[in-house]
Amino acid sequence: MNLAAAGAHPGFLSPTGVEIVFVLVGLATLGAALVTVTTKQLVHAALWLVAALGGVAVEYLLLTAEFIAWVQVLIYVGSVVVLLLFGLMLTKAPIGPSPDADSGNRWIALGVAVVSAATLVTLVVDAFRTTWIDLSTSPKGSTRVTGEALFRGWVLPFEALSVLLLAALVGAIVLSRRGAPETDEAEPETKQEGQR
Numbered sequence: 498m499n500l501a502a503a504g505a506h507p508g509f510l511s512p513t514g515v516e517i518v519f520v521l522v523g524l525a526t527l528g529a530a531l532v533t534v535t536t537k538q539l540v541h542a543a544l545w546l547v548a549a550l551g552g553v554a555v556e557y558l559l560l561t562a563e564f565i566a567w568v569q570v571l572i573y574v575g576s577v578v579v580l581l582l583f584g585l586m587l588t589k590a591p592i593g594p595s596p597d598a599d600s601g602n603r604w605i606a607l608g609v610a611v612v613s614a615a616t617l618v619t620l621v622v623d624a625f626r627t628t629w630i631d632l633s634t635s636p637k638g639s640t641r642v643t644g645e646a647l648f649r650g651w652v653l654p655f656e657a658l659s660v661l662l663l664a665a666l667v668g669a670i671v672l673s674r675r676g677a678p679e680t681d682e683a684e685p686e687t688k689q690e691g692q693r
Contacts (some may be wrong), residue, residue: 519559526552534606543581550574564640 512520529548536542550573557566647655 515559519556522552522555522559526556539585540582543578543585546581547574547578550578562643564643 526549529545529552533542533545533549536545550569554566554569554574557563557569
């Protein structure tokens with residue numbers, strides 16, 4: 498009996514090419530994430546974070562969820578990491594190894610991470626134990642399906658979130674502009690003191 502005709506999954510002993518690539522990209526992403534949290538150079542940690550988040554985006558593409566993949570690239574790789582790098586540059590963080598990067602709680606953090614990961618894997622495996630997704634015929638993660646779900650059933654929370662983000666942006670601009678005149682007033686005083 499043909500397994501494809503019956504609609505059954507062939508099992509773990511005969512993986513497809515997509516599944517092999519998925520596992521390889523997952524291992525590379527895991528390696529990049531481990532380097533991110535173990536390196537003592539802050540700039541290197543931020544760049545390895547780019548690799549880890551990019552690997553997650555590739556995993557979404559392999560699962561035919563291209564909309565989520567591009568959101569991952571635009572929001573996390575494009576915005577969050579750039580914000581992190583600007584924060585490092587503006588605070589004059591050390592370029593080389595930083596002794597302040599290790600707080601001494603490394604083993605506690607590792608234990609919490611292992612317990613969290615084990616809990617997450619257990620919950621996901623238990624929830625999808627008997628569910629197989631056929632990636633060749635499943636349009637569930639496509640841009641059209643995601644857009645229809647977002648703008649039909651979730652349009653009100655989506656618009657509320659956009660207003661919230663706009664308010665946060667305006668608040669950040671107001672707070673950053675509030676300190677600007679004080680620096681302009683302080684500059685002439687220092688110039689006059691220098692001329693005396």
